[in-house]
Amino acid sequence: MVLILFGAPGVGKGTVGTHLSKNLNIPLISSGDILRRNVKEETELGNRAKSFMEKGALVPDEIIIKMVKEEVSGLKKGFILDGFPRTLNQAEELEMIMSNSSYQVIHLEAQDNFLIKRLSERRICKNCGAIYHLVNIPPEREGICDCCRGPLYQREDDQEKVVKERLSVFHSETKPIVNYYRKKGVLKSVDGSLPLQKIVNLIKEKIDHDSDKEQKGN
Numbered sequence: 008m009v010l011i012l013f014g015a016p017g018v019g020k021g022t023v024g025t026h027l028s029k030n031l032n033i034p035l036i037s038s039g040d041i042l043r044r045n046v047k048e049e050t051e052l053g054n055r056a057k058s059f060m061e062k063g064a065l066v067p068d069e070i071i072i073k074m075v076k077e078e079v080s081g082l083k084k085g086f087i088l089d090g091f092p093r094t095l096n097q098a099e100e101l102e103m104i105m106s107n108s109s110y111q112v113i114h115l116e117a118q119d120n121f122l123i124k125r126l127s128e129r130r131i132c133k134n135c136g137a138i139y140h141l142v143n144i145p146p147e148r149e150g151i152c153d154c155c156r157g158p159l160y161q162r163e164d165d166q167e168k169v170v171k172e173r174l175s176v177f178h179s180e181t182k183p184i185v186n187y188y189r190k191k192g193v194l195k196s197v198d199g200s201l202p203l204q205k206i207v208n209l210i211k212e213k214i215d216h217d218s219d220k221e222q223k224g225n
């Protein structure tokens with residue numbers, strides 16, 4: 008099964024995806040993480056992507072499509088996508104990448120003001136990538152990861168000015184995908200401002216419901 012987690016920056020795709028990945032036992036593929044890894048390792052594609060990411064702009068389709076294609080090739084049991092697709096062109100390319108696999112899209116929705124506040128209080132572990140929130144999911148010890156004791160940091164693109172740019176890009180370039188998936192009948196909406204466990208449970212219910220229908224041949 009392929010599950011696409013769709014939604015604005017900061018709505019919780021990464022955190023929700025990490026929980027679902029453990030629950031469903033399929034890997035989480037985050038396009039943002041793939042890009043950050045390439046930037047850190049100074050690969051050719053990473054060097055090309057860097058300046059777009061710093062501004063909060065989208066990385067050109069040809070770069071990210073190539074990276075995601077490589078990452079998901081051979082994942083026979085399925086996967087969860089976080090942050091991809093972000094343009095209609097990416098959505099169409101993804102259809103080809105997935106060939107005949109069935110897929111569902113979960114649209115996590117929340118207001119921009121809520122997201123700006125949430126992102127400015129997000130902290131990430133430099134070592135293992137665990138995600139914290141200064142108020143909602145604080146680490147036991149300030150600035151230190153509970154899982155691996157690594158240092159926590161704020162992503163440069165989580166600063167308010169860049170967050171506002173990322174949200175504006177989301178509304179103009181990414182949101183049109185909602186209609187694309189709605190027409191295909193694969194889109195389910197979930198309130199992204201609910202507590203994490205509630206969101207995870209709601210998504211699992213929606214997926215279970217759909218696999219039941221598939222098994223009954225509806």
Ligand code: AMP
Pocket residue numbers: 016017038039040042059060061063064065066067071089090091092093094097164173
């Ligand atoms: P994220 O961690 O998903 O918020 O992504 C961080 C940044 O990586 C974004 O602001 C974009 O610059 C870039 N990025 C991630 N995924 C994509 C994508 N599917 N298409 C284009 N750019 C992307």
